[in-house]
Amino acid sequence: MARIESVADYPLAENRPDLVKTARGKALQELTLDAVMAGEVTLEDLRITPQALLDQARIAALAGRPTLGRNFERAAELIAxxxxxxxxxxxxxxxxxxxxxxxxxxxxxxxxxxxxxxxxxxxxxxxxxxxxxxxxxxxxx
Amino acid sequence: MSEPSHQSANRWRRFSDWDERPLRLDRFAVEDPANGFAAFNGAKDPKPGLVIADGKVAAMDGIAAAEFDMIDTYIARHHLDIALAETAMAIPSTQIARMLVDIAVPRAELARLAHGLTPAKLAEVVAQLSSIELAFAFSKMRTRKTPGNQGHVTNAKDDPLQLAADAAIAVAFGFDEVETTMRVARNAWSNALACAVGAAVGRWGTLFQCSSEEAEELQIGMAGFTSYAETVSVYGTEKAFTDGDDTPWSKAFLAAAYASRGIKMRCTSGAASELLMGFHESKSLLYLEARCLCLQRAMGVQGTQNGGIDGAPLASTMPGGVRELLAENLIAVWLDLECATGNDARHSESEIRVGAKILPYLIAGSDFICSGMGSILAYDNSFNPSSFNGEEMEDFLVLQRDYEADGGLTSVGETRALELRRRATDALGAVLEELGLGQPSEAMKRSVIVASGSNETESYLPRDVSFISEEIKARGINVLDVIKALTKRGYKEEAQNLLNVVRLRVSGDYLQTAAVVRQGHVISAVNDPNDYGGPGSGYRLNEQRRSELAAIRDVLTREEVLRTEATYAGPEARRIRYHALGDARATGPKTEIVIGVSPAFGLKLFRTLAGHPLSAVLKALSDGIAEKGGIPRIVRMRHTADTSFLGLSAARLAGSGVGIGLQAKGTAVIHQADRLPHHNLELFSNAPITTLDHYRRMGANAATYAASEMPEPVVVTNDGEAMGARFHAQVALIYAIETSLTEDGAKPEDIKIDFLETA
Structure with a gap:
């Protein structure tokens, strides 16, 4: 089963928070102000991940925007x-x-x-x- | 030799008047397709066409694949959907044009069809639409349902305190995106930090851009200060592209680079950029822009800002140029791109042309109506003045209210504005101190808070800013440092707001087409798609939004008008006393002029629209009558408040047969007993500009008519003021007070007056 089944999963942060993780494996709800002050959140945690871009690529394709999806796929490769x-x-x-x-x-x-x-x-x-x-x-x- | 036109005796001087109009500062150009001056029909525009062989494009728009330039190649390979292109291209352009304005043809079907259309075909289709059809089709085809707007936040000094204050204000007005740029390139980091802090005041969700050199802009984005970019320009001819120091591949690489850093991005294109750069190939503005737009879809960017942009003023010099801007915006949304529809670089010195240009976008709605309205004063706009700037903000707000059209903005009250500016400058001051970047004084902050523009501030100068900016860059200060500084200094709400914006990039939801943040939620063409399908569908104002648009500043209410009138009652009571003497006498001496006043005159209403106390008006009329040997008598009419009938009734009571009708608001008439109601002797309908001297001369003329002589009529001259706009709301409210006191068949009443003070 694909990670993203339909555009109803969008926005991922709201409808599929289970799919959204930072590069260091943190969940969105862990990115709190308190965590920032405690030094537990780094700039690395505030970057997009290849997986998130591939998920967005899939959503773009499902929404009828294949070229946008392909750009996100290229972008996923550029993160590293x-x-x-x-x-x-x-x-x-x-x-x-x-x-x-x-x-x-x-x-x-x-x-x-x-x-x-x-x-x-x-x-x-x-x-x-x-x-x-x-x-x-x-x-x- | 030519004679100076202004001095020429043989000239209709109306032309001299026209010479002085702001419009005449605009220069217009003749249509000259060979030299690139053609909006729609270029000398060398190709005919639409597509040949596919072995699953590949063999020729496009009359050019064989072997002859393709880079743009053709990119479009053929990455834009055209070969599977549907032949079918799509076979549909006659007229038929597709009709589909664009047909409410029964869904947007999605047309968007898909566009995947198979070549630039020349797209241009040929939209060229068939009239301006109203273009606007309508745009409304149907634009990507996101909810309209939005983008604002510029810049100033002539790159002053970070003012940037913070102005960013907070822009956010309060409701801009979904805020864009800054610098007077001095090295100040980019300071501008970015200041606007990021300012935009975090009040609410969160406004996306922010710092327009600078590509590599630096990307770095500023990576430090977390900015959330979108739109400086990636593309061009419609190969030479213009390479002269702009890029290629379709380098720009597409950049598009992927921005996405890889979690930054929303749109391209920039628009009419006449190729013409400005000298490489137009004798092709029309529209055809070249169609190429740009196909290229952008091919690159996989989510959106564009087009509609002339920097080329808008040049496009607007040509016949049909402004219509062409609409046409190219339509192609953008038809290609399913988010569209920030230009209306930034001011295309005219004429306020009428500017107002006319914005209207179709305002009523059609747009992803971003302006791709940079100046939220600051025109001279502070470092991008150059926009169509609308800080000066014209309220004009825009009123246009929204007039048409009940959502231009994305909402009024901000004076108290709120001041609070936000205070909070933003204090927050930025705290960040600068906490990070050891500066110690702005209270005097600096105070000057910024109340300043309308940078000419009025005593704050940072560009050189001071350079030190701050270079230190931010050198020390690698990033958005987390700013969030921490805000928290430490007690600006927790702003810290949280800023964190919320940076956090958007983790999921990348806001990278999808036409994404903005509203009430803490990302909305885009994916989850808020434009579903227009005729009346009752698509974007509609809800009650709350409608009342927000209605809530402009300083609107009249009945209570306020009555309250204001009541304040005049006391002073009037010290100047005049009215004694009601009972039913009016039927006639009087031959020299008698009756002044028939309205029902509320001196009882509920006390001043004319020109601000004269009614006592002074009565005095002036009486003096004028006496000057010419007449005897004034005051009669209050209670059966009518209409000027003509006040005058006619007065005339019928007067021994001379001449009467003056006078409403409390100051409108007056000289009438004669034997005339038809609306066939008076002299009428003074412009009460707001009628002076006491006019009333005195009116009295004198009435007495002159009574002596069967013919005076020179009194003419109240005007300067063409829009009296209705200035006064009619007030007039309607005041007149309702008069009519509420009338009574059918009520008899006129003689009034004796005592003037208690002399002038």
Missing amino acids: VPQDYLLKVYELLRPGRAKTKADLLEAAKTLRETYSATKMAAFVEEAAEVYEKRGLFTFRF
């Missing part, structure tokens, strides 16, 4: 990617930053092998192919 590397890949995807197709393919490889971000890796590879065709691997001042 550290901020610096995330911004590095973004920078590489901008026009003229990658000097050759290989630069992008290298990034895709890292995403796939280091962070298990297979969908995002395929996405970057698609970009590499299109950029080559459209001549984006040129030097820009």
